[in-house]
Amino acid sequence: MTHDVAQDGTDHAPDTAIRLRSVTRRHGSGDTSVTALDQVSLGFPKGTFTAVMGPSGSGKSTLLQCAAGLDRPTSGSVVVGGTELTGLSETGLTLLRRERIGFVFQAFNLLSSLTAEQNVALPLRLAGRRPPKARVREVLEQVGLGGRARHRPTEMSGGQQQRVALARALITRPEVLFADEPTGALDSRSGREVLTLLRGMVDGEGRTVVMVTHDPVAASYADRVVVLVDGRVNGELIGAGPGVGAEDIAARVTELEAASC
Template structure:
């Protein structure tokens, strides 16, 4: 039986109460099969980041269920949820979030050290090689370009061999050429390693690297595209942003 890497069933997330009630997600049901690359897009305020946070166990839905590899997150205690995120989920954000006083290899090893595990130096070097930074292991963030720093962040996310890698605008702070290099790395992780990647982005060029693009509007799924090019994705986004509220 092929269990989806992530499955959301009728997930809603509401904030506030009364007149201040905001519905960020509204009955969203989605499946993310193993070994696929999905981009999530939508106008500002459509619920993209909330979807990612609920799917990754960073935020709890108000209602509905989220499962990662068959484990339902909504029933886990905070302690067990923290352990699951640490061991089975990787994160890459627009901000690199590297510790400036640590070298690249020390930043990469940090998730294992925080989990009380002694990182094997060979494993740390392996993931740095995987992102093309084997010769930068002893460099600190200030000695690396923005693209190299994001690669270190990517290696740090991979050190625990996560089932799912979540990216929140992972190329948002990079120039177009460096962004393409990082996106090519993500694409290769899906094609070569059968990694599952879910990426929130506003960039149609970035989304075109994914197998499919899921569109959100006002907290609801508003269709998806598979194997689409950047031009078609941009046209769809223009339609969504021009639609009356």
């Protein structure tokens, strides 16, 4: 299950959706500073599903935030689809995130006063664009909620709310979808439904998905598992396919984490 990478850890192929080169992120300064990421170099090929794992405090969420333009690295570079993020203004980063990147988090972050279709349309409205009703219905159908368009979050289960959040992330047809513990607040059945949808978006649409997770079952849906320990890439695994290989992944991740001690 091991996977060889380039000497600097990046993927230099032209079909790379995201590339991190020597990314370091420190919080604070002086003796009290904390290094969340330490010289991380990674490439994420287009049309692939990557899971990022590691112990608590290993830098998983910081990696996602830097790769998605939600946080700026202290040093190093991040390139999304040929665009260097570290040189963009705050306005430029906002536009890039709004138009080219989708997000799904453990917390669904839906507005309780809005219906499912209104929540899905919100990113377009915030961008000053009129949401095409057909497109809103299309993404709701895609996540299996075509019949729940007029329901509010309080009228839906947790799994349904996460699928609304997923539809909202897809409304702009993003190049990359970032998911931070997307199944963390769901029961196992709802979690599998969301993971199957993510897997289908990679296989059926060629979408690029990067998911932070602590769950080896969730990671088994990915093509590749990147293991972080103390802010550094400590190894990679190749997933065995949807729903398969969770025990192997758990064992290998434990080995890689232990090897760094």
